[in-house]
Amino acid sequence: MELATLTGHSDDVNAVAITPDGKRAVSASSDETLKLWDLETGTELATLTGHSKVVLAVAITPEGKRALSASSDDTLKLWDLDTGMELATLEGHSDMVWAVAITPEGKRAVSISYEK
Template sequence: PISSDDETLKLWDLEQGRELATLSGHSSYVRAVAIAPDGKRAVSASEDNTLKLWDLEQGRELATLSGHSHWVTAVAIAPDGKRAVSASADYTLKLWDLEQGRELATLSGHSGWVRAVAIAPDGKRAVSASADKTLKLWDLEQGRELATLSGHSDEVNAVAIAPDGKRAVSASDDKTLKLWDLATGEEIASFTADTGVLACAVAPDGVTLVAGDRSGRVHFLRLEGL
């Protein structure tokens, strides 16, 4: 699915390049979407302060997840497909039970918009990125903060976790991409771009990083000797 400013999502057949369905129901811009590991469901995040759970096979809404008091800016689904974590402009994250469509916990601690969230491969931890210039590591089983990752000097726009769950990479408007050790909460390495970095990802090989900056450049980096 693709999210949009027209308040809908669209499901596409990527092999044939054709639209399969339009998912309507949000009452404001849709800012993010995540697909469950089984490919049968998706969760969308909207500026109407809600998330929606969708059945992709039937193209219909299954549930509305309400609880945030401001825009929902990002969402990630756990590897088991049973839970999701949302990030919001209300400075919080929320953990959701997707099978029952209910809120399990509110994760509080950031002092600015939470712009992004990633869930570790084991499904037990999550890392959030915020406009307060920090990232936070969360214990999803106990619903508590484990560590604050400090080092950026401007808003943190994105975060991704390596496939082994041991490291995370973050992208910031301070023009840097930073690599973090999640066991110690320490910064391992930093790459500086010419403009703010908006997005980042870790390849399945665990050593290739990809980042996009505000100038439109895409950077490919390889981790060596770490």
């Protein structure tokens, strides 16, 4: 049974991550944004902007306070989910970043790029 349809992106949704408490989700889209959602009400809480190309992946830290996004603009961005603010841009890849994962202690991340 479908509980809700979350609408708001203007292009494909490429990835979704859910906070550990199950109350919020972050979606990554080809519209170059991420959206933060309240899963209890189905409402959009924030639009996270900063990437200049398609956002391909997203991961949430174990405490559920931050998200890390990966984009075809060759960067990763760290976001504060309470404020919606971009905290940092991580550079180093020379091609699009396809995936990202955060380690269980939340202090490191692993990213995968098309550059091999």
